[in-house]
Amino acid sequence: MERVTEPPEIRARRDVVPPTPQVVAAPASTERKPREAIFGLEGVQVSYGVKPAVRDVSFEIGRHEITALIGPSGCGKSTLIRCLNRMNDLIPGARVEGRVLYHDQDLYGPGIDAVEVRKRIGMVFQKPNPFPKSIFDNIAFGPRVLGMKGDMDEMVERALKQGALWDEVKDRLKTNAFGMSGGQQQRLCIARALAVSPDVILMDEPCSALDPISTGKIEDLMLELKQDYSIVIVTHNMQQAARVSDKTAFFTVELDDQEHRSGRVVEFDDTEKIFTNPGDSRTEAYVTGKVG
């Protein structure tokens, strides 16, 4: 995120916390219930080669919550989100230490199959990546490869409705997904992830390639999906984190004595607290736009 001048930033912050009625309603209801952890990170360190990219990450991610990971470039937030569904396995030389507990089961423990993990923990990427197939086949791909039984037409319709895309595309399901706008493509990717009925959806800067209107649609969608899914989102957009998330983890980059950069968590707390009354001066400097 580029440097933002301070006064409008602070004003925007006050305006957006709490921004919309949906946001006010949702955290209120989750706060009354006892918080249920879906992920427990215990001293997680991810390295590419020998040097750690992010280390000492410990916090809990709650069920039916939106957890935002924010911080400057290179702080390891994308690296971290990719170890929540073992996508880092696909990168040669990537190594995860510590424990990533998912419903108290260590995702990197013996006998855990990464393919099974990814069935339950879906992911949406920075750049929309529809498959070069029809809209229908994009959605149906997941259920097909997982051998899900049932009426495929129904599954596709349900996923597209959940992805807030059905009304726009119901008449052109057989057309190529590449003909959609960027925002529609990203909602297609979200619907595609929903089609396999996951438990958690990871979003790695899902709006960074989109215009503000498409971004707004996706944020509304996230707030709706929170009722049924747990969401973890990496974002460079602090207002976005403030608008949608319940909990926020702030990461920072540290240089060690050999000038190697690695990321670590400075603060993890309720989003409202992070943005209005942060416990660490570095968090305050970042969220108010003084640095970063």
Next chain:
Amino acid sequence: MSAADRTIPPPSPTRRAKDLAFRLALLGCLGISVLLLGVLLYDVIKDGAGHLDMHFLTSFTSISADKAGAQAAIWGTIWLMGICGVFIVPVGVATAIYLEEYADDARWYNRLIEVNIQNLAAVPSVVYGILGLAFLVRGPLALGNTVLAGGLTLGLLVLPVVIISGREAIRAVPPSIREGSRALGATQWQTIWRQVLPASIPGIATGVILALSRAIGETAPLIVVGAATVIAFNPDGLDSQFTALPIQIFDWISRASNDVNNYKPLAAAAILLLMIMLLAMNSVAIWLRNRYEQKW
């Protein structure tokens, strides 16, 4: 700045002349190759066009030139291309998939394989003929001078072309497609079979056709593996003897001709036929590329 400095100066004559001279030199070089091709075409068409008729296509070769045709050679070539294609598609595509999707470049043996495939593409074709003779015709497989041995020899010859173009086609599929597929819980093989391969088929098919169009004109390896020159039957199985268009052309040109028995026009007609087949194959390749190529 004075008013005179602000006026745009007239073009410099020497700079324009150099520009023009360079352009003409480039055009001249292009002209040489086009001219050579033109002369070749004119010569072949002048001699051969008159002979390229149904009689030529449906008769076998003969000791009398005016009765001779190229039927055995045409069918021999078709058989060779069929065998070659059946061999190179699965083996070439599988190799390309392994090298692109599975092989770890950090391992020395994978790098060794890669370098060797590049080198194999540059080995003279007659060497493949000797390989075919030693291992397919005689040696371990002992297939004899059959169309199967000929087709497989040509397959070995063009396999590196298929592998290299197949790898390029597979590499052109962006990593984000693989990530998207894997993130939905698809296995590596499901991702390759349902995403990577369908998206790279146009590129692979283009590579296969270009490989076949190289194989169709090969003469030396077929001579070495023992293609027949004068046969009056079409191949009727993998174990039959065979001839092929380039072999037939070579045979007709090397025969003594006189006014009564002139084989030269027959050779010209066969060359024309081979060129038409080549042109058709390359056109299909271009059409495939334009029609199905995926823009990312």
